[in-house]
Amino acid sequence: MYVMAMSSAQTEEKRGGELARRDGYPKGCIGRSPRARETAGFTSMHCGYKKLRRKEPYMAQKRKVTATVLSQKQIGEQIYDLWLETKLAKNAHPGQFVAVYPRGESMLLPRPISICETDRERNRLRLVYRVAGKGTAEFSTCKAGDRLDILGVLGNGFPVDKAKGKRVFLMGGGIGIPPMLELAKAMDEKKQILLGYRNRDLFLEEDLAEYGDVYVATEDGSVGTKGNVMDIIKAYALHADVIMACGPMPMLRAIKKYASENGIEAYISLEERMACGVGACLGCVCRTTKVDAHSHVHNARICTEGPVFEAGEVDL
Secondary structure (H helix, E strand, O other): OOOOOOOOHHHHHHHHHHHHHHHOOOOOOOOHHHHHHHHHOOOOOEEEEEEOOOOOOHHOOOEEEEEEEEEEEEOOOOOEEEEEEOHHHHHHOOOEEEEEEOOOOOOOOOOOEEEOEEEEEEEEEEEEEEEOHHHHHHHHHHOOOEEOOOOOOOOOOHHHHHHHOEEEEEEHHHHHOOOHHHHHHOOOEEEEEEEEEEEOOOOOOHHHHOEEEEEEEEOOOOOOEEEHHHHHHHOOOOOOOEEEEEEEHHHHHHHHHHHHHHHOOOEEOOOOOOOOOOOOOOEEEEEOOOOOOOOOOOEEOOOOOEEEHHHEEOOO
């Protein structure tokens, strides 16, 4: 019987194909260099391989551009309302964000800011943000005609289609309120919009009232229900089939618990400090309830796999 010896390269290719088929990965993924995998349409994570996954259309549009400031005004204590002109507006989805670069040379990293509203026809993005450090303090001095470098559009956004034909809670707390506006505009369903503030220094509540029934809670009881967004549900005996929320971690934990106990779908947008904004640095990793098949850890990157997650997927 004639047996042909296989070269080391052929052996590795065969082994890679067997491993790929065993683990459910595309043949040819294992055994290729990172550049070769990328060329072939594969993507890799920091310590393993990902299954073949084509980028979503809006993710493919991610790029760094220079935007022009159209207007800016202060609308609350350390809260600023900024309108930018940029073609990135055409590809923005509710719940996504952009990374804004400071102009000072001493600050290299961009600041992630959620998209509050878009005007696609006129190429406009609205960002509502809180001054929390040197970078955002610099942004607050911008005036009409100034230019800012931004990277976008980033993140996955809210799954708007999950709300079709259902009663919806849109829940925002603090600086987690701005992304609720574009989300409310994108939905035709009946919306109950629950907003949480520290005190009577409210913002965006009038804008949101155009798209649904707004309920307000303040920590000091100066406006609306005293307490937080969960206290609004109790005070008015409200009900929903789907929850979409963004806010501080204690609020999101309470929403996750409430949704689990009541059998409600919940999608939460996580807030986290970020560095690169594109998933390369692993600086915004959160814990997940499922183990990644290859890295064998409970991790996901908020800037790429998120910032929006089904509440049951993340360990808060």
